[in-house]
Amino acid sequence: MDTSRVEKLPQIEEGIEEIEDVEDAEEFPSSSTMTDLVLCDLGLADIPLRYLHSTTFYSPENIRELVLSHNAFFELSGISAFVNLITLNVASNSLTSLPDEIGCLSKLRYLDARNNLLDGLPKTMCSFTEVENINLSGNRIEQLPNAIFNMPKLRVLHLGGNLIDQLPYAIGSLTSLEILYLGGNRLQEVPATIGCLERLTSLALCDNILETIPHTLGELKHLESLSLHNNNLKTLPTEIINLRNLQQLSLRNNPLVHHFVHNMELEPPTLKELAGRVVRVRMSKLPLKDIMPREVLDYLQSACQCVNPKCKGVYFDARVEHVKFVDFCGKYRVPLLQFLCSPKCKAGTPTIAIETSSSESEDDVFQPRMRRVLLG
Numbered sequence: 038m039d040t041s042r043v044e045k046l047p048q049i050e051e052g053i054e055e056i057e058d059v060e061d062a063e064e065f066p067s068s069s070t071m072t073d074l075v076l077c078d079l080g081l082a083d084i085p086l087r088y089l090h091s092t093t094f095y096s097p098e099n100i101r102e103l104v105l106s107h108n109a110f111f112e113l114s115g116i117s118a119f120v121n122l123i124t125l126n127v128a129s130n131s132l133t134s135l136p137d138e139i140g141c142l143s144k145l146r147y148l149d150a151r152n153n154l155l156d157g158l159p160k161t162m163c164s165f166t167e168v169e170n171i172n173l174s175g176n177r178i179e180q181l182p183n184a185i186f187n188m189p190k191l192r193v194l195h196l197g198g199n200l201i202d203q204l205p206y207a208i209g210s211l212t213s214l215e216i217l218y219l220g221g222n223r224l225q226e227v228p229a230t231i232g233c234l235e236r237l238t239s240l241a242l243c244d245n246i247l248e249t250i251p252h253t254l255g256e257l258k259h260l261e262s263l264s265l266h267n268n269n270l271k272t273l274p275t276e277i278i279n280l281r282n283l284q285q286l287s288l289r290n291n292p293l294v295h296h297f298v299h300n301m302e303l304e305p306p307t308l309k310e311l312a313g314r315v316v317r318v319r320m321s322k323l324p325l326k327d328i329m330p331r332e333v334l335d336y337l338q339s340a341c342q343c344v345n346p347k348c349k350g351v352y353f354d355a356r357v358e359h360v361k362f363v364d365f366c367g368k369y370r371v372p373l374l375q376f377l378c379s380p381k382c383k384a385g386t387p388t389i390a391i392e393t394s395s396s397e398s399e400d401d402v403f404q405p406r407m408r409r410v411l412l413g
């Protein structure tokens with residue numbers, strides 16, 4: 038950090054001197070309309086005073102984009118001088134709060150404050166009616182800041198890597214949202230009002246401790262990407278089949294998937310199992326009740342039918358757990374677990390690795406279908 042400061046600060050100062058050098062040059066009017074000010078990675082703890090005041094060739098009021106990222110700001114005093122800012126980037130500093138004076142920046146549309154130490158937003162940001170995109174990922178936020186609910190044009194909201202353990206019902210009022218990132222928090226549940234975010238195309242709820250997701254998720258008709266990996270989900274709501282635009286669904290590292298994928302080790306069946314299967318299938322034709330001990334009969338009665346309708350087989354303990362991807366609406370696939378009598382018993386329908394045959398005519402009609410289901 039220090040080296041970059043030493044190397045880069047003189048360059049900035051030289052730049053200013055150059056501007057001052059040409060202060061009297063009539064043929065250099067464009068510098069008075071300088072609109073971007075980039076002061077990143079300079080080890081700064083304050084905005085240098087010279088940038089806070091107007092000169093002949095510079096005015097903070099003309100700045101539309103201000104980049105202060107990767108510095109050492111603990112606070113952000115003087116920011117109200119940039120009253121016409123549209124983009125403010127204060128990412129990767131040490132800010133514990135944003136100042137109340139930030140409320141003066143009523144034209145702001147993009148705020149990047151990721152990777153700081155923020156625990157909220159000042160109330161004065163309720164005046165940010167033009168804001169479209171806020172990135173607050175990698176901070177220390179425990180609750181959604183109230184100011185966010187007064188931003189009617191907010192389309193993109195990043196709150197990943199914070200300490201949020203609850204979402205308010207009011208989340209459903211952010212009806213302009215298209216991208217909502219809440220990965221890496223402490224959420225156990227999501228309120229049903231999330232189904233009101235009807236413009237949402239991307240929703241990330243990965244890396245939380247979710248045990249359920251609400252069935253209203255099925256109302257997000259424009260959703261294209263749904264990230265649910267690294268949670269505690271045991272089931273998905275059936276309404277998920279209504280997400281007709283869904284192209285990517287990530288589910289890895291949920292109990293739901295563990296049950297499907299990781300427990301599919303096949304133990305060789307015992308001789309008792311194998312013998313029992315043969316006897317059980319033919320039992321109705323044999324006068325067994327008279328000659329078999331009671332406990333053997335009970336065992337034979339406990340047989341389960343193979344789920345493959347084309348197979349008449351049975352199993353006792355040694356079943357094959359088989360993931361089958363089932364078409365919903367001919368458009369995307371949802372994993373279901375089947376119990377078969379042996380690894381060779383084919384259920385007659387496509388399994389995981391398929392891009393093939395069955396119901397092709399339907400598939401052709403309903404292209405495109407879901408492109409990626411990430412299970413492991």
Ligand SMILES: [Zn+2]
Pocket residue numbers: 343344345348349350377378379382
């Ligand atoms: Zn079978």
